Amino acid sequence: MRYFEDFQPGEVIETGSYVVPREEIIAFAHQFDPQPFHVDEEAARRSMFGGIIASGWHTASISHRLFVEGLLRTSSSMGSPGLDELRWLLPVRPGDALSVRVEVLSVTPSRSKPDRGAVKFRMEVRNQKGEVVMTEVATGLFARRQPAAS
Template sequence: MRYLEDFQPGEVISLGSYVVPREEILAFARQFDPQPFHVDDEAARRSIFGGLIASGWHTASICHRLLVEGLLKNTASMGSPGLDELRWLLPVRPGDELSVRLEVLACTPSRSKPDRGALKSRLEARNQKGEVVMTEVATVLFSRRSPAPT
């Protein structure tokens, strides 16, 4: 179990990889983001993307799953107050393999609640060519191993 004190700014954590199946791209988009370039091959070919691409929200969901499996399930995570930045830099296509890593930017104990603190991080997803397809800067709250003295 990792607590806030167990993370250090500059630390990089590999969160694993995931191959994005075509059928999953279609299923996610049909339910949550039914834009033509996500759900229709012909429309996607005619789009600026030149072919079917995953919804950015699908890409973010894949990254979050890897974050949970590769890190958060073994920590004292208390959830997140939100994202500071989310960028979709390149399209994700059927069959792409996404590799995700997280860099710890800061660990800040709470001033008002000594049992917890905030970890600010930058998540990066790369495709099989090593190209960065998505970045995210976010804060996650973590329990402290032993609360600071008051």
Template sequence: MSQDRWFEDYVPGAVHQLGSVVVDEQEIVTFAQKFDPQPFHLDKERAEQSAFGGLVASGWHTASLTMRLLVDHYLSAVSSEGSPGIDELRWLRPVRPGDQLTVRVTILDARRSRSRPERGIVRSHTETLNQDGDVVMHLTSNIFIRCRNQKNAV
């Protein structure tokens, strides 16, 4: 788990490189069976006949792996207060068994909440990259982060 981060620690322009995860073939199939049962996620032979030319992870699986890396290496359980949502999510390249994914987060903006000044809203751009440095997915989102010194919140 990362060290505790508070709203004041999020500086626009800062870039955070996170850990990595290797995509496992069986996990691709298991995820797809439960959540996205399309042939190119489930069956190697049928996937070879698809536009992807082989088994690929669901985009939602990629998003879930990204979220896990964000939680494990970036978001603080103490200061994070959730998210109002994602403004943009794009899958740019297929993710295949054996791919090693890493995550890069760039802080776009950080401002105090007008309605709840004891916390801030941090807008960030998150990129998920494969072992070749290709961006396979990106998203833009906002998260609520508690302020370090809530008594002096303005």
């Protein structure tokens, strides 16, 4: 179990990978982002992308799943107050294998709640070629092993 005190600025965590199936791209987009280049093969071919691509929200969801499996599941995570930045840099295509590189940017003990602290992360989502397809800067709240003395 990782607690707030176990995170250090500059630390890097690598996750496993996930291969994105064409059927999942289309199903996700039909439900949440039904733009033609996500759901219609012919329209996608005619688009600037030249074929079906994943919704950015699908990419973000996959990256979060990898983040949970690679770190949060075995931590004292208490959720997140939000993210500061989300950038989609390259399209994700059917068959791409995504992985996440997470860097700890800062650790800040809570001044008002001594049982927790905030960890700021920068995440890079990469495809099988090592290309960065998405970046995110977000903060997570983590319980402390022992609350700080007041």
